[in-house]
Amino acid sequence: MKRRIVPVAVLLLVSSLFCVSGARGAIAYVDQGDVEVGLVLGEPTGFSAKFWTTANTAFDIGLAWSFGDGGHFHIHADYLFHNFDFFEVDSGNLPIYFGIGGRARIQDEDSRIGLRVAIGIEYILESHPFSFFFEVAPVVDFAPETEADINGGIGVRYIF
Secondary structure, eight states: OHHHHHHHHHHHHHHHHHHHGGGTOOOSSOOTTOEEEEEEEEESEEEEEEEESSSSEEEEEEEEEEOSTTOEEEEEEEEEEEETTSSOOSSSBOOEEEEEEEEEEEOSSOOEEEEEEEEEEEEEOSSSSEEEEEEEEEEEEEESSOEEEEEEEEEEEEEO
16 A cells, blocks of 8 residues: 555646646746756656756755665755757757766765766756756765765756
8 A cells, every 4th residue: 555655646746737837838948046846767866956046057956865885865966057058959948067066975884975077968848847857977975985986867857
């Protein structure tokens, strides 16, 4: 019974977001103050949020679970720069982005803190307030020892 609750809740959330998406109208462009909230699947998998500080810059935050190395909790925050002119699309918007930030990997005996460099692409729908993204982020952990890693995933976010 408990295994069915999570998929049903996610389905209800996504369908309710589609129902209210008409209220926002065409939004192919984001602006200062817009917020995106959603999910990312990959390494790690979890929740993703983006807070637009200008029409071209944003803070990205992730709270996720990594299934590698015995499993651990992952928190990251990046400051991102977006280029909306790199790709032209007929509908919506397709910026590429890059940025720098930090990551904390929390595990019982092997917690780490490091630097992330995020590189990605995001498709912002014109007819609904949703965005889809793909991201790769090399990581260099500095504490407690130096070690390299890579994060990446695909995701979807609702734009408020």
